[in-house]
Amino acid sequence: MYKTTGFVSFxxxxxxxxxxxxxxxxxIWVIGSxxxxxxxxxxxxxAVQTPLFKIAxxxxxxxVVYHAFDGVRLLLVNWFKVTDKRKNLFWAxxxxxxxxxxxxxxxxxxxxxxxx
Amino acid sequence: xxxxxxxxxxxxxxxxxxTIHMIVVHYPPFHIDFSIIVERMVNPVWKVVEILFLLSVLxxxxxxxxxVLTDYKQVSKFKKALALVVIVAGIVAFSWGTYTIISxxxxx
Amino acid sequence: xxxxxxTASVRIQRFNPEKDHKPHFQEFTVSYTRDMTLLDALxxxxxxxxxxxxxxxxxxxxxxxxxxxxxxxxxxxxxNTPIKEHINRKGMVTIKPLPYLPIIKDLVxxxxxxxxxxxxxxxxxxxxxxxPEKEYRISTEEVEALNKAETCIMCGACYSACTVVxxxxxxxxxxxxxxxxxxxxxxxxxxxxxxLEEVGTHExxxxxHTIFNCIDACPKKLDPTKAIETLRNLAQKRLAFEDAKxxxxxxxxxxxx
Numbered sequence: 001m002y003k004t005t006g007f008v009s010f011x012x013x014x015x016x017x018x019x020x021x022x023x024x025x026x027x028i029w030v031i032g033s034x035x036x037x038x039x040x041x042x043x044x045x046x047a048v049q050t051p052l053f054k055i056a057x058x059x060x061x062x063x064v065v066y067h068a069f070d071g072v073r074l075l076l077v078n079w080f081k082v083t084d085k086r087k088n089l090f091w092a093x094x095x096x097x098x099x100x101x102x103x104x105x106x107x108x109x110x111x112x113x114x115x116x
Numbered sequence: 117x118x119x120x121x122x123x124x125x126x127x128x129x130x131x132x133x134x135t136i137h138m139i140v141v142h143y144p145p146f147h148i149d150f151s152i153i154v155e156r157m158v159n160p161v162w163k164v165v166e167i168l169f170l171l172s173v174l175x176x177x178x179x180x181x182x183x184v185l186t187d188y189k190q191v192s193k194f195k196k197a198l199a200l201v202v203i204v205a206g207i208v209a210f211s212w213g214t215y216t217i218i219s220x221x222x223x224x
Numbered sequence: 225x226x227x228x229x230x231t232a233s234v235r236i237q238r239f240n241p242e243k244d245h246k247p248h249f250q251e252f253t254v255s256y257t258r259d260m261t262l263l264d265a266l267x268x269x270x271x272x273x274x275x276x277x278x279x280x281x282x283x284x285x286x287x288x289x290x291x292x293x294x295x296x297x298x299x300x301x302x303x304n305t306p307i308k309e310h311i312n313r314k315g316m317v318t319i320k321p322l323p324y325l326p327i328i329k330d331l332v333x334x335x336x337x338x339x340x341x342x343x344x345x346x347x348x349x350x351x352x353x354x355x356p357e358k359e360y361r362i363s364t365e366e367v368e369a370l371n372k373a374e375t376c377i378m379c380g381a382c383y384s385a386c387t388v389v390x391x392x393x394x395x396x397x398x399x400x401x402x403x404x405x406x407x408x409x410x411x412x413x414x415x416x417x418x419x420l421e422e423v424g425t426h427e428x429x430x431x432x433h434t435i436f437n438c439i440d441a442c443p444k445k446l447d448p449t450k451a452i453e454t455l456r457n458l459a460q461k462r463l464a465f466e467d468a469k470x471x472x473x474x475x476x477x478x479x480x481x
Binding site for chain 3: 117119120121186187188189192
């Protein structure tokens with residue numbers, strides 16, 4: 001495959017998108033247990049709030065954040081045709097995503113370590 | 117063209133809904149259980165917001181999945197079958213999700 | 225200033241359909257000066273080292289579009305690229321044919337699909353059915369807007385850098401979409417409706433995923449992505465755009481203000 005920053009951004013966007021869709025369907029199923037009442041719901045939810053899942057949650061956050069910011073970059077290109085600033089925009093997306101993952105992930109890690 | 121437009125419109129809607137979702141439901145991190153969620157979800161305004169959120173995210177995600185799959189020549193031969201699968205999955209997911217959202221009530 | 229002779233290793237992908245099962249690499253050593261281009265190096269190898277080396281070239285000054293190849297993973301024209309800019313730390317430069325197109329021999333690829341997609345967009349002027357009484361007058365701004373699309377030399381660097389071309393069935397491609405954009409925006413052209421119908425589809429402008437490989441690869445620094453985004457907008461506002469074009473055609477023989 002022809003390797004450029006554009007290609008990396010595209011592959012990451014696709015990959016996070018697919019992961020998020022699969023997660024979404026799973027999420028609808030897990031939350032759907034609410035119709036069976038509080039006991040079943042709390043049981044399901046406890047199963048997905050173990051420390052391992054909390055770490056997976058940070059990965060999920062990274063996927064959402066990257067996909068969202070890269071999507072905003074795409075909207076900017078679609079509407080304002082900013083093709084000459086393309087490298088700057090790619091790096092801006094990577095950096096802002098990394099910062100947000102740290103900003104959101106550190107509280108989750110701390111919370112997980114506290115409640116252990 | 118329609119898929120492109122759906123993607124862009126739902127993307128903008130999701131920027132709003134996702135921000136709300138992240139702030140209201142997940143920040144700061146806390147242990148989530150039924151009693152915390154039900155307080156919010158019995159409110160009909162929240163029910164409407166969540167249903168709209170669900171609709172946007174399913175449209176965006178499933179149309180995106182369709183585009184990803186039909187991009188590859190090996191798969192694009194089955195375009196019609198894929199479209200059917202995606203539409204059915206969307207209807208099922210939306211129905212089950214909406215039913216769940218409407219069913220939130222304080223336990224007896 | 226002396227022209228010191230340095231040597232570089234040129235690694236070329238070879239494939240002879242009469243003898244080889246699959247492509248393989250062959251290394252040659254070339255001494256080069258600071259003015260030598262990659263095409264010069266290929267000539268040197270073919271003239272003095274291996275006469276069977278096969279590649280396309282013609283004008284050798286970046287206007288014919290024949291010599292587009294993949295050098296160290298990037299598509300470019302070899303006639304106007306100095307070899308010294310692409311020698312890596314190990315003193316080597318790797319030349320392969322354009323990706324995603326069937327190889328005929330060595331560095332020569334089969335461009336049939338490339339030209340088929342080009343023909344799909346009707347890359348010629350479709351004039352108005354009314355015979356004009358006077359010559360057409362077009363403003364400087366209108367000409368400048370088309371300048372970049374007009375400069376394209378059809379070298380194929382963008383088409384064979386495009387990831388979507390590589391993975392999908394029938395994507396029209398940045399080269400043809402740029403040319404379609406040229407005609408759609410041309411004030412003399414009356415075929416906007418049929419053009420937008422052809423390219424405003426999932427095989428046309430809506431298949432582009434804004435990866436930008438085309439802009440990176442273009443030896444003339446053109447912008448197919450911008451053209452594709454404009455086509456997308458116009459395809460959505462098709463009726464309004466067609467009205468505007470019809471109006472412009474009624475004034476086209478009047479003097480430009």
